[in-house]
Structures are given as structure tokens and as C-alpha cells.
Amino acid sequence: MVEFTWLDYFWTFAYLILMIGCGAIFYRLGKRSGSDFFLAGRGLPWWLPATSNYATHTATDTPMWFSGWVYAAGLRGLWYSLFTGWCAISAFVSTKIFRRSLAGTQAEWQTLRFSGLGAELMRGWLAGWQFSMCMFIAGWVGIAMGNVCHYAFDWPLWWGLVLFSSLCCLYVIAAGYWGVIIADVQQGITMFLVIILVSVWAGIAAGGPTEIVTKIEAMGRGWMLNPFHFTGWFSGDFPIMWLITMVAVPFLGGLGMATHFDWFVEAQRIQSARNIKDASYSIWWGTAAVIVRNSIWAFAVLAFFVIYPDLTDQSDYQLAWFRIGFEFFPVGMVGFFFAAILAIHISTVAGVLNLGSMYATRDLYHHYINPKASEKQVVFVGRLMTVVVLFGSFFFGLMIGEDVTKWLLFALWLMVAGTWLPNILQIIWWRFNAWGYLSAWVANLGVCWLVVWVLPAFGILTDLPDYVQFWLLMLLVGVIYLPITLLTKPDDMDRLVKIYVQTRPIGFWGPVRKEAERRGLLRAIEMMDLQAEMEARKEAGNGMD
Amino acid sequence: MGWIRRDWTPHEADEWSKEDWIAVILSPFSYILITMGLALTLFLQPLGYILLAVGIAITIFLFWVIDPKLTAISSEYEKKQRQYLKELEQIQRWEEE
Numbered sequence: 125m126v127e128f129t130w131l132d133y134f135w136t137f138a139y140l141i142l143m144i145g146c147g148a149i150f151y152r153l154g155k156r157s158g159s160d161f162f163l164a165g166r167g168l169p170w171w172l173p174a175t176s177n178y179a180t181h182t183a184t185d186t187p188m189w190f191s192g193w194v195y196a197a198g199l200r201g202l203w204y205s206l207f208t209g210w211c212a213i214s215a216f217v218s219t220k221i222f223r224r225s226l227a228g229t230q231a232e233w234q235t236l237r238f239s240g241l242g243a244e245l246m247r248g249w250l251a252g253w254q255f256s257m258c259m260f261i262a263g264w265v266g267i268a269m270g271n272v273c274h275y276a277f278d279w280p281l282w283w284g285l286v287l288f289s290s291l292c293c294l295y296v297i298a299a300g301y302w303g304v305i306i307a308d309v310q311q312g313i314t315m316f317l318v319i320i321l322v323s324v325w326a327g328i329a330a331g332g333p334t335e336i337v338t339k340i341e342a343m344g345r346g347w348m349l350n351p352f353h354f355t356g357w358f359s360g361d362f363p364i365m366w367l368i369t370m371v372a373v374p375f376l377g378g379l380g381m382a383t384h385f386d387w388f389v390e391a392q393r394i395q396s397a398r399n400i401k402d403a404s405y406s407i408w409w410g411t412a413a414v415i416v417r418n419s420i421w422a423f424a425v426l427a428f429f430v431i432y433p434d435l436t437d438q439s440d441y442q443l444a445w446f447r448i449g450f451e452f453f454p455v456g457m458v459g460f461f462f463a464a465i466l467a468i469h470i471s472t473v474a475g476v477l478n479l480g481s482m483y484a485t486r487d488l489y490h491h492y493i494n495p496k497a498s499e500k501q502v503v504f505v506g507r508l509m510t511v512v513v514l515f516g517s518f519f520f521g522l523m524i525g526e527d528v529t530k531w532l533l534f535a536l537w538l539m540v541a542g543t544w545l546p547n548i549l550q551i552i553w554w555r556f557n558a559w560g561y562l563s564a565w566v567a568n569l570g571v572c573w574l575v576v577w578v579l580p581a582f583g584i585l586t587d588l589p590d591y592v593q594f595w596l597l598m599l600l601v602g603v604i605y606l607p608i609t610l611l612t613k614p615d616d617m618d619r620l621v622k623i624y625v626q627t628r629p630i631g632f633w634g635p636v637r638k639e640a641e642r643r644g645l646l647r648a649i650e651m652m653d654l655q656a657e658m659e660a661r662k663e664a665g666n667g668m669d
Numbered sequence: 670m671g672w673i674r675r676d677w678t679p680h681e682a683d684e685w686s687k688e689d690w691i692a693v694i695l696s697p698f699s700y701i702l703i704t705m706g707l708a709l710t711l712f713l714q715p716l717g718y719i720l721l722a723v724g725i726a727i728t729i730f731l732f733w734v735i736d737p738k739l740t741a742i743s744s745e746y747e748k749k750q751r752q753y754l755k756e757l758e759q760i761q762r763w764e765e766e
Contacts, residue, residue: 199705199709202705202708205704206701206704209697209700209701212696212697213697215696216692216693216696216735217689217693220742224746226750226753323711333711333712333713334713336712337712337713337714349709349712349714351708351709352705371697375697399743399747400739400742400743400746401736401739401743402743404739405739408696411700412700412703412728415700415703415704416703416707418704418708419703419704419705419707419708419711420707422708422711423708423712426712626753628683630685
């Protein structure tokens with residue numbers, strides 16, 4: 125149980141006031157329009173969404189699962205954390221394409237990329253799916269906070285879940301995405317500083333870097349310091365096939381959209397950037413901050429391992445990073461550490477509340493229920509939906525309980541296995557249509573539960589390693605959506621030409637490009653560009669005069 | 670480095686080129702090398718210094734290559750964005766069509 129001094133209480137309350145204050149300050153901007161409430165007016169310089177990316181992806185559960193991996197697997201656990209690597213390629217491929225589409229959400233993208241009833245069904249499906257997923261994510265992040273407060277203050281799990289997410293909801297309701305993004309900047313800076321401080325304190329407590337290495341080697345576990353220590357091609361805990369999956373899936377996933385569910389959060393940041401370059405930079409540098417954070421965390425977790433080498437229960441060692449802060453920080457700094465935990469927690473919950481509300485408002489209410497809604501009505505419904513997502517998160521959070529890591533692996537990895545390839549195909553293959561995509565999403569949902577939970581529970585299928593499950597799910601779902609794609613009509617050529625000219629996707633778009641050229645659309649754009657360039661040069665010349 | 674093009678018109682920058690390939694191939698290596706290199710560096714491992722240094726060098730090179738292209742694409746697209754946004758709002762309010 126952690127004891128707070130008056131200075132600790134000061135840090136905690138000061139920080140809460142600062143965060144909620146952001147909502148009050150940006151209240152006027154947030155209520156101007158739907159575009160402001162959900163995308164901050166689409167005019168942000170790259171470093172704002174980049175910091176928000178980093179802050180949103182540093183949640184209360186993140187140090188838990190990360191500690192769990194590194195404590196058990198050593199530096200090999202870093203490969204798990206590279207699932208964020210999809211941003212490496214996405215920043216220069218799908219981010220550019222999505223930014224040019226100007227779609228506010230991934231659901232909206234469906235009605236731009238596809239045509240007809242299939243497109244509308246996909247939009248409705250994705251909007252409902254994401255609305256629910258945002259509740260789920262806010263729930264598991266919230267229950268992680270419940271676990272931290274239970275460890276630190278012996279509170280019941282639901283106190284930590286309900287209290288801080290509700291406080292966070294206040295500024296999201298007030299200022300929408302403006303509040304989220306501005307709070308994320310100060311939260312991102314605070315948490316990065318504290319992550320460095322915790323690693324420094326952990327290093328000192330464990331005797332310094334050289335001593336940590338010596339002690340780990342003396343325990344006969346030198347392999348923990350080698351991220352390239354694998355156990356053969358297919359056998360053992362960390363076979364090379366696992367590594368290939370770990371690298372190929374996220375990085376190649378960057379060619380597509382929605383290959384990881386982080387994409388949905390990033391999509392909002394991409395559209396809030398002021399232009400294509402800023403969108404690309406925000407994705408790349410936000411994730412660069414995430415990978416740097418992971419390496420700094422790994423040092424703290426291995427220092428913790430040296431201090432407490434005999435923990436065998438995952439629910440104990442997944443709290444490694446939190447325990448360093450609570451047990452080793454000096455008096456007065458513990459409150460600052462807790463304030464940083466609040467920053468970590470609230471930045472993610474805020475982003476997810478606003479995102480879930482955006483899907484419910486823009487894609488369900490505004491698109492289907494009330495297309496003639498005024499900006500005032502859109503903002504009002506946005507606020508209302510923020511509260512709905514909050515209450516939904518309480519339900520999911522209590523369902524997840526203490527086993528945060530297990531749920532995360534399922535959600536991060538396997539729930540997207542069947543749609544991984546379709547998410548790439550929608551970008552690189554003109555013939556992939558809405559019916560193929562819709563069937564992939566529906567089939568994945570069923571097949572995923574069958575392969576991971578139901579069939580093993582009945583002894584029909586053995587428990588497979590996660591990387592084998594991934595490829596199996598991809599194949600099984602492929603057997604369903606590929607025939608459906610080829611047996612149904614391609615999307616309307618007008619729609620395909622329009623999205624091609626606007627977004628310039630890569631890959632197999634030959635017939636669409638040919639049609640765009642036949643209609644003179646690419647030539648027309650070239651002429652517009654040349655004219656604009658000549659005008660710019662003329663203006664520059666006048667300026668010189 | 671004459672084989673890397675750094676002067677683009679907006680229309681030329683729209684087309685996929687070897688500079689895009691360079692960015693797409695080097696970018697994952699940059700992430701992997703920085704992650705592993707920094708972690709090992711914090712434990713004062715010589716391999717870490719090498720991986721981190723190579724990771725940083727790759728990152729600098731990658732942005733040196735791709736930045737002019739991204740700048741050209743952005744400047745061109747911003748001029749068309751207003752019209753595209755107007756069309757997007759029409760799709761959003763489909764009942765009015």
C-alpha cells in the first residue's frame with residue numbers, strides 16, 4: 125500500500141486540474157463545428173498529432189503487457205512491441221492515400237473506395253464495430269487503471285476504472301478533439317519525462333547497467349539480454365517463424381489501412397494534420413517516440429528483474445514498471461509518478477472516447493439518421509455519444525477484470541488476422557470489392573472465436589502458438605472472401621476512377637488508371653499543376669520586383 | 670548523390686518512384702535498429718552502439734530522400750482540397766442529393 129504525503133497529493137490534484145483545464149480553455153474551439161469537435165479543423169502541424177499518437181499509445185495497460193513480455197522473455201519481448209511498426213511503411217503509403225481521401229473515419233473511407241449497397245453496409249458495419257471497439261479499449265485501459273489503484277491504494281477494481289475515466293470525460297465533452305490533442309501534448313511530455321526518471325531510478329536501485337548485466341549472466345539467463353536469441357526455426361518459445369511473423373505482419377500491414385486496430389486512432393490524427401506531409405510525419409515520428417519509449421522501458425523492467433528475480437505469477441511481474449515508481453521514488457516524487465500514470469491513462473481514454481463518439485456521430489447519426497443535421501446538432505450528439513462510450517467502457521472493463529495481457533494479445537493480434545490481407549487488398553487491388561471486404565470482416569469475427577476459443581475448449585483443435593493461429597486464420601478467412609470477390613461485380617468504374625485520381629493508390633490499378641487517362645483526368649490534373657506552378661513563379665517574380 | 674532526385678514538380682511527385690521504394694524499405698530497418706540498438710546501448714553493449722548509430726544514419730538518409738517529394742505532393746494537393754471537401758460533405762448529406 126502506497127502512503128501519500130501532502131506533496132504527493134499536491135502533484136496529483138494540480139495535474140488533474142491542469143488536464144481538465146485544457147477542456148475549459150478549448151471549449152469555444154471545440155463547439156464551432158463537427159470538423160472542430162472531431163478533427164480540430166484539419167489544420168494541425170505534424171508535431172501535435174505526433175505527440176498525440178505517442179500519448180494515446182501509451183496507456184495504463186501498456187507498461188503492464190510490456191513488463192510482462194520483457195520480464196518473461198528478456199529483450200526478445202521487444203519484438204512483440206514492434207506491432208506498431210506498421211507506421212513505418214504506412215507513413216509513406218497508406219497514410220498519404222487516406223489523407224488525400226479526406227475521409228473523417230475509416231467507415232467514411234468505405235463509401236469513397238467502394239460503391240453501392242456494399243459500400244453503405246461496410247460503412248455501417250465499421251462504424252458500429254469501431255463504436256463498440258472504442259468502448260472495449262477504454263474498458264481495458266480503464267480496468268488496468270483499476271488494477272494499478274488496487275495495487276497502490278487497495279481500492280476495489282471498479283473505483284480506479286470509474287473515477288478517472290469519468291474525470292477525463294469532462295474535458296472531452298467540453299472541447300472534443302481540441303481538448304484531446306492539447307491535453308495529449310502536455311501528457312505526452314510528462315509521461316516521457318517520468319518514463320526516463322523511472323528507468324534512471326531502477327538502474328540505480330539495481331546497481332547500474334554493468335551490475336544488471338553481471339547479475340543476469342550470473343543467474344544463467346544471459347539470453348535475456350540478447351534480442352536475437354531464438355529457439356530454432358519452428359520449435360521452442362521463440363522460433364524464427366515467430367520472428368518472421370512478428371516482422372512481416374506489422375510492417376507489410378503498413379501498405380493497407382486498418383491492418384491493426386491502432387490504425388483507427390491514427391486515422392483521426394492523419395486527417396487532423398494540415399497537409400499530406402504533416403500527416404506522414406505525424407505517423408512516423410509519433411511511432412518513433414513509441415519505440416524509443418519501449419527501449420527505455422525494457423531497461424527498467426530488466427533492472428526490476430534483477431531486484432525481484434523469482435516472480436512467477438504474471439499478475440505480479442506485469443506490474444514491474446509501476447512497482448519501481450511506487451517503491452523506489454523518494455517521498456514527494458511518488459505523487460508526481462502517480463500524476464504521470466494519470467496522464468498515461470487519461471490521454472488514451474480521452475482519445476478513444478472522442479474517436480468512438482466520432483464513429484457514432486459522423487457515420488451513424490449524421491450519415492444515416494439525420495443527414496440534414498446542423499453543426500450544432502452534430503456537436504451535441506458528439507457530446508452525448510462520448511458519455512455513451514464512457515458507460516460502455518465500464519461494462520467491458522469489469523468483464524476483463526485482472527487479466528489484461530491475455531485480452532490484449534487476443535484483440536491486438538488474432539482479432540485482426542482474417543482481415544489483415546483484405547485491408548491491404550482494398551488499397552493495392554482495384555478488383556477487390558465491397559462484398560469481398562464485408563464477407564472478410566464477418567467471417568473473421570466467427571472464425572477467430574472458433575479457432576482461438578471455441579474449438580480448443582471442446583478439444584477439437586489443439587492450442588496453437590499465436591503466430592500459427594495468425595496464418596491459419598488468414599487462410600481460413602481467405603477461402604471465404606476471395607471467391608465472393610471474384611463472383612460478385614467489380615465496384616462502379618466512376619467511383620473507382622474518382623478515388624484513384626484523388627488518392628493515387630499503389631499496386632494493381634491498371635484498368636482504372638487507363639480509364640482515368642481515357643477520360644483525360646490525369647492530364648487535366650497535370651495541367652492544373654503546371655498552371656499553379658507558373659502562377660506561383662509569377663508571384664515570386666513580382667515579389668522580387 | 671545524383672541518382673536521388675530532390676527536385677520535383679507536384680505532378681511528377683504524384684507518381685510512384687524509386688525514392689518511395691527507398692523510404693518504404695529503409696523505414697522498417699530504422700525502427701528495428703533504433704529499438705534494439707537503444708535497448709542494448711542502455712546496457713552499455715557495444716553491439717547496441719553500432720545498431721543505434723546505423724539506425725540514426727538510415728533515418729536521416731531516408732528523410733533526406735523523401736522530404737522533397739512529400740513537400741511537392743502536399744503543396745499541390747492543398748489547392749484541390751477545398752473542392753474535395755465540398756464533395757465529401759455532399760456524400761455525407763446524401764439525402765440532399
